[in-house]
Amino acid sequence: MFALVDGNNFYVSCERVFNPTLDEKPVVVLSNNDGCIISRSNEAKALGFKMGEPVFKRKELIEQNNVNVFSSNYTLYGDMSNRMMKTLKEFSPEVEVYSIDEAFLDLTGIQGNLEEYGQTIRATVYKNLGLPVGIGIANTKTLAKIANKIAKKQNGVFVIDSERIRDWALRNTPIEDVWGIGRQYAKMLTNMGVHTAYDFTRLDSNWVKDRMTVVGQRTREELLGLSCISLETIVKSKKNIATTRAFGKKLSDINTIAEAVATHAVRCAEKLRKQQSVANFVTVFIHTDPFNPNEKYIYRSVTVTMDEASNSNPDLAKAALAGLRKIYIPNILYKKTGVIVSEISSEKNIQGNLFKTTDREKLNKISKVTDSLNAKYGRDKLKLAVQGNKKEWKLKQEKLSPCFTTRWEDILKVKA
Ligand SMILES: [Mg+2]
Structure with missing residues (x-):
């Protein structure tokens, strides 16, 4: 169960x-x-x-x-x-x-x-x-x-443990609410008169496979009580990690945009370190407002290969900023930027670069100290100078509640 x-x-x-x-x-x-x-x-x-x-x-x-x-x-x-x-x-x-x-x-x-x-x-x-x-x-x-x-x-808990209850539940579930049935398939099925999960189980299994691949067939079996999808408890390492944000307001100044890009790169580095991995490629993109009919939409991106796979803040920020300088065009109002890292592998076996003598141990020490201080005193308390502190690019968050559970100064005071 x-x-x-x-x-x-x-x-x-x-x-x-x-x-x-x-x-x-x-x-x-x-x-x-x-x-x-x-x-x-x-x-x-x-x-x-x-x-x-x-x-x-x-x-x-x-x-x-x-x-x-x-x-x-x-x-x-x-x-x-x-x-x-x-x-x-x-x-x-x-x-x-x-x-x-x-x-x-x-x-x-x-x-x-x-x-x-x-x-x-x-x-x-x-x-x-x-x-x-x-x-x-x-x-x-x-x-x-x-x-x-x-x-x-109902009262918060519902158990399907008999055929009778299952039939009732299926009859009362619209087809578009079934897990694994996307909007397109739901539309197709509704047009054919299949309105509920129950109707769907009445369809021929091979017909479902032809029209909706094995995924649809599996969904049908699952609805009939045959378990086909097992629990996925192992967290797979991500293939790529992205940090992207729209600016609170449109920006043109490269120094301000660089603060955002460096901060996104640092966020990616933190995520890499959390899963004990390193990345080889750093992609930076920047674009204007796609919804503004009065200006031409501009999207630019570049992927930078690092000398050596890394997960340290300065390495990733440096690569991301080099990328930004390549794609940035002045006098344009940008709406959003992001950093994506890829070619991710374990930090335990980094392919060395013959022409680069990195003091990896030192970099790792710096990362450890940075992470532990920031965990204790708050995000970005210790950061790269290029991340800046004007935060002009920051999201609009006018109605933000305090971080009650993760920031000392935000803990609730109880008056007795
Ligand atoms: Mg929910």
Whole structure:
């Protein structure tokens, strides 16, 4: 049996943990640069706010209803997510972290009533973190996803453990809500009169394979209770790592843009060090606003090969800045830049360069000290001079909540 545990309105719930005055009030969280609505409380959903809607279109509705609006605080959500996953690991030796607020648990061998077990998981997550979650339990991952959706409408836990319950669940699941059925396939199926997950299981298996490849066939089997998708608990090292951000406002000055590029490169280096790997290529891109009809869209990018694969801040920043100087054209207003590192390998066997004598040990020491100081005192407390500190390129985050769980000065004060 699998359990799918999924946070309810996760980002909004994280904000509420530290600000109980938001309970039972409409709350929305915005995407990067305060652009679109990406998380809504139930009260906000009831007011008609839609997922992914640009916030400027809903100014009036927000003001009329005193809706609480927040910029996304990924430091807070990421940390709450780590804590949630830690709690979930107490309930199963095999946990697949599926997204920031979702995890599959292997419940093989759990004795007793699974509904009760689910309620215990829910209560423990709530007690440890103050986060509400829904739990779906079934013998395939695809059915566990369906059970999870039903759980959220009921008392938080739903178990599919008989054919009768499975049929009922499938009949009540629109085809577009089935995990693994993309929008295109959902459209095709609806046009053919396949409206629910149940209808889909009635189709001929070979027909599904012809039209929707083995992936579709697998989904059909999973809906029928035959487990085809196993738990993926091993975190694979990423093939490439990217850090990209739109600027808070459009920029033209190369020095300001260089601050952003160097900072993105440092972020990539940090991620590489976290997974004990190094990268050989550094790609930098820069582009203008693609949505502005009044100016020509310009996109430029370049990939720089480093002398030696590395994960140190100065190496990656140097390569990224060399790339920026190659692609930068003056007197243009840029909207976004990013750094991508690729050709990633283990830091344990770095191919040396005959013509370069790197004091790798020294670089590693510097990285260690930098990481530990920044972990203690906050991101970028120790940084390269080229990262600058004017932060003119920074994201628009006008409604950012404090980092309650990761920054000393942001810890809540309790007055008794
Ligand atoms: Mg969720």
